[in-house]
Amino acid sequence: MSKIKVKQLSVSYGNHEVLKNISLEIPERQIIAVIGPSGCGKTTLLKSMNRLLELNEDVAVSGDIYIDGTSIYHAETDVTCLRKKVGFLPQHPYPLPMSIYENVAFGPRIHGLDIAKTVSAFSKEGGGRKEKKREMDLLVEHYLSLAGLWEEVKDRLHAPAAKLSIGQQQRLALARVLSVEPEIILADEPTSALDPISAKLVETQFKILKQNYTIIFVTHILRQARRLADYIIFLYMGDLVEHELASQFFTEPRDKKTKDYITGEIS
Amino acid sequence: MKRRKLEENIFKGMMFIALFLVFAVLAGIILVVTVKGLSSLNLSMIIDTPKGGYYLGKEGGIANAIVGSLYLMAGATFLAFVISLPVALALQKEYLGKRFADFTRLILDILWGTPSIVYGAFGFVVMVFLGLRASLLGGIIVLTLLMIPIMTRAMDETIRLVPFELKEMAYALGTTRMETTFAVVLKQALPGIFTAIILAFGRGIGDAASILFTAGYTDEIPSSLLDPVASLPLAVFFQVGTPVPEVQARAFAAALILLFIVMVINVIARLLGWRFSKNIVR
Numbered sequence: 322m323s324k325i326k327v328k329q330l331s332v333s334y335g336n337h338e339v340l341k342n343i344s345l346e347i348p349e350r351q352i353i354a355v356i357g358p359s360g361c362g363k364t365t366l367l368k369s370m371n372r373l374l375e376l377n378e379d380v381a382v383s384g385d386i387y388i389d390g391t392s393i394y395h396a397e398t399d400v401t402c403l404r405k406k407v408g409f410l411p412q413h414p415y416p417l418p419m420s421i422y423e424n425v426a427f428g429p430r431i432h433g434l435d436i437a438k439t440v441s442a443f444s445k446e447g448g449g450r451k452e453k454k455r456e457m458d459l460l461v462e463h464y465l466s467l468a469g470l471w472e473e474v475k476d477r478l479h480a481p482a483a484k485l486s487i488g489q490q491q492r493l494a495l496a497r498v499l500s501v502e503p504e505i506i507l508a509d510e511p512t513s514a515l516d517p518i519s520a521k522l523v524e525t526q527f528k529i530l531k532q533n534y535t536i537i538f539v540t541h542i543l544r545q546a547r548r549l550a551d552y553i554i555f556l557y558m559g560d561l562v563e564h565e566l567a568s569q570f571f572t573e574p575r576d577k578k579t580k581d582y583i584t585g586e587i588s
Numbered sequence: 589m590k591r592r593k594l595e596e597n598i599f600k601g602m603m604f605i606a607l608f609l610v611f612a613v614l615a616g617i618i619l620v621v622t623v624k625g626l627s628s629l630n631l632s633m634i635i636d637t638p639k640g641g642y643y644l645g646k647e648g649g650i651a652n653a654i655v656g657s658l659y660l661m662a663g664a665t666f667l668a669f670v671i672s673l674p675v676a677l678a679l680q681k682e683y684l685g686k687r688f689a690d691f692t693r694l695i696l697d698i699l700w701g702t703p704s705i706v707y708g709a710f711g712f713v714v715m716v717f718l719g720l721r722a723s724l725l726g727g728i729i730v731l732t733l734l735m736i737p738i739m740t741r742a743m744d745e746t747i748r749l750v751p752f753e754l755k756e757m758a759y760a761l762g763t764t765r766m767e768t769t770f771a772v773v774l775k776q777a778l779p780g781i782f783t784a785i786i787l788a789f790g791r792g793i794g795d796a797a798s799i800l801f802t803a804g805y806t807d808e809i810p811s812s813l814l815d816p817v818a819s820l821p822l823a824v825f826f827q828v829g830t831p832v833p834e835v836q837a838r839a840f841a842a843a844l845i846l847l848f849i850v851m852v853i854n855v856i857a858r859l860l861g862w863r864f865s866k867n868i869v870r
Contacts, residue, residue, distance in 0.1 A: 371760065373756060373759065373760055376752075376755070376756055376759060378681070378686075400762075401762040401763065401764060402762065403762070404759065404760055404761065404762035405761070405762035408760065408761075409760035411753060411756070411757065411760075413753060415751065415753050415754045415756075415757045415869055416869055417754070417757060417758065417771070417772055417775075417869075418754070418772060418775040418776040418867045418868055418869050419771075419775065419867050420867065427761070427771065428761045428762070431761070431762070431763055431767050431771075432762060481866050481867045481868075482867070482869075483867060483868065483869045483870065494757070497757075497761065498760075498761075501761055501762060
């Protein structure tokens with residue numbers, strides 16, 4: 322069943338049309354790679370799915386996107402709820418200007434999530450009455466573990482997040498995204514600023530997370546798409562060329578442009 | 589190659605000379621004020637109000653002006669902060685359109701450049717119209733007006749430096765504009781906001797012209813907001829203009845105290861800025 326339906330989506334910045342009439346469906350609980358040459362609209366497509374695009378000036382969007390059958394561009398859509406449901410992992414991980422602990426606790430706090438409920442869902446200690454602080458501690462530990470960062474930071478949770486290495490910052494960003502319990506994770510070239518080891522850690526977490534989340538990531542590294550993705554969306558100069566199961570996409574590309582891109586004729 | 593090396597050296601030399609000039613002037617001011625004022629500076633100067641007649645007398649101290657300046661600045665800095673911060677935040681593109689924001693910035697820059705005597709005259713006219721006399725309250729209000737443009741613009745510039753990606757990160761979590769502003773933007777901009785307060789404080793505490801007519805001058809320490817109040821800049825202004833050497837020396841002592849207060853406030857602000865900057869994302 323498809324999680325996201327994009328219908329005739331066009332996006333332009335001023336007079337420049339970046340996405341041209343894109344329609345596609347995205348399956349649930351898989352890893353989806355958006356690939357294509359630089360400037361083909363990959364990031365724009367990604368950011369249109371949680372309306373982060375709107376933070377830019379001069380953006381015009383037409384068409385619509387449906388998540389679980391609900392329009393996200395409808396006038397009554399609450400954009401804060403949308404963004405809680407559709408998390409975003411950036412290319413360059415900016416930690417929020419607070420401690421490691423606070424970076425993870427921030428999201429649940431602003432959304433007023435029922436921490437006790439979440440905690441009892443994963444805590445071995447059961448749902449007994451504990452004080453709020455303790456619950457938040459468990460929550461922070463849970464999401465840092467889920468992002469594969471807990472072991473490295475458990476002794477300095479209250480140190481500034483800005484002091485972490487960039488690879489750790491990216492996993493902290495992942496923990497932060499997970500902490501508001503999204504269903505979809507958008508990731509914009511999440512490993513491009515990282516060293517190979519950190520990049521591998523992030524990829525490993527993605528493979529684990531896809532059991533519970535729909536992960537859509539942008540990459541310009543074909544090998545990474547091959548390694549991770551179950552499903553591929555190929556954009557070229559703002560047009561949707563192909564969207565296909567990864568196995569099919571790489572072995573039997575239908576379009577000539579796809580074939581040229583895979584073989585490296587165009588890049 | 590020789591020519592380029594020469595250019596490099598000439599430029600270095602120019603920078604060095606300019607830097608030296610800045611230090612020399614600063615050292616000169618401190619030296620003159622210290623040499624001329626130190627002889628009259630004693631405990632009585634700090635803790636006593638003027639004795640021996642009018643405020644140009646040689647006896648007693650200038651506690652009236654010290655306390656007066658602190659009262660004026662406490663009130664004006666607080667009020668200016670309460671008004672400047674919302675204005676600076678409103679100028680950001682999340683809230684105001686670029687055109688209106690730029691127009692507001694222009695207005696603030698013009699107000700910033702307006703001589704303080706104009707603020708003083710304006711305040712005086714308004715007070716006469718309202719039937720008020722020179723008072724602590726009048727001084728605080730005019731100083732607040734004087735400080736708002738500089739505080740707002742300094743805050744605005746530092747808030748504008750917060751990286752877009754950082755705000756984007758917060759919005760991506762589903763925050764509202766206010767949550768992003770308070771939890772992320774202001775935290776990131778905090779050291780700059782301290783600097784903005786200090787810049788405005790520096791302008792306010794040293795200004796004589798704006799409070800000349802609005803705060804007045806008195807030998808007493810004011811007991812209510814409606815009493816006239818003395819201030820350090822005016823203590824310097826009145827005393828340095830007399831032909832009596834002893835009174836002139838008291839002017840320099842007052843200047844020395846003023847410099848000392850500015851220095852202490854600066855150091856405290858730096859320390860606070862440093863204390864709150866450990867979480868800043870660079």
